[in-house]
Amino acid sequence: MKVSELAQVGGVTAETVRYYTREGLLRPHRDPQNGYQLYDSESVRKLCFIQCFRMLGFSLGEIRGLLAEAMQEGTPSPNTYATLAEQLPQIHARIQELQALSRRMDQAMESWQDIPDGLPTGHLVSRLLDDLSQPVIV
Numbered sequence: 001m002k003v004s005e006l007a008q009v010g011g012v013t014a015e016t017v018r019y020y021t022r023e024g025l026l027r028p029h030r031d032p033q034n035g036y037q038l039y040d041s042e043s044v045r046k047l048c049f050i051q052c053f054r055m056l057g058f059s060l061g062e063i064r065g066l067l068a069e070a071m072q073e074g075t076p077s078p079n080t081y082a083t084l085a086e087q088l089p090q091i092h093a094r095i096q097e098l099q100a101l102s103r104r105m106d107q108a109m110e111s112w113q114d115i116p117d118g119l120p121t122g123h124l125v126s127r128l129l130d131d132l133s134q135p136v137i138v
């Protein structure tokens with residue numbers, strides 16, 4: 001599949017696919033007839049892996065190491081375990097922050113629904129934005 005097709009399957013932009021290719025995370029082969037970069041099902045798996053770990057807050061360097069380990073046979077190294085274990089507390093903290101923000105948004109939306117005509121005044125909109133823009137304390 002071409003760059004744009006992989007991007008569509010992976011839910012990213014074509015530029016993201018090109019960036020990951022330049023970074024060596026994805027390795028397409030060239031079509032000998034037209035020189036296009038072509039990606040296979042393994043590229044789809046790698047792209048999903050990369051996106052998942054990016055969402056969890058891993059750096060591209062960490063992902064590169066995890067991908068290299070994942071492509072090898074056998075048991076992951078202690079380095080892979082350490083990398084995952086190091087990131088886990090940060091992931092848990094992010095989850096708690098997102099849950100707290102979600103609760104605040106729910107409360108803001110409830111306040112909005114209590115307005116008779118459904119159209120808050122500028123003062124109320126400003127208050128809702130202020131409430132949502134406060135630091136999230138878990």
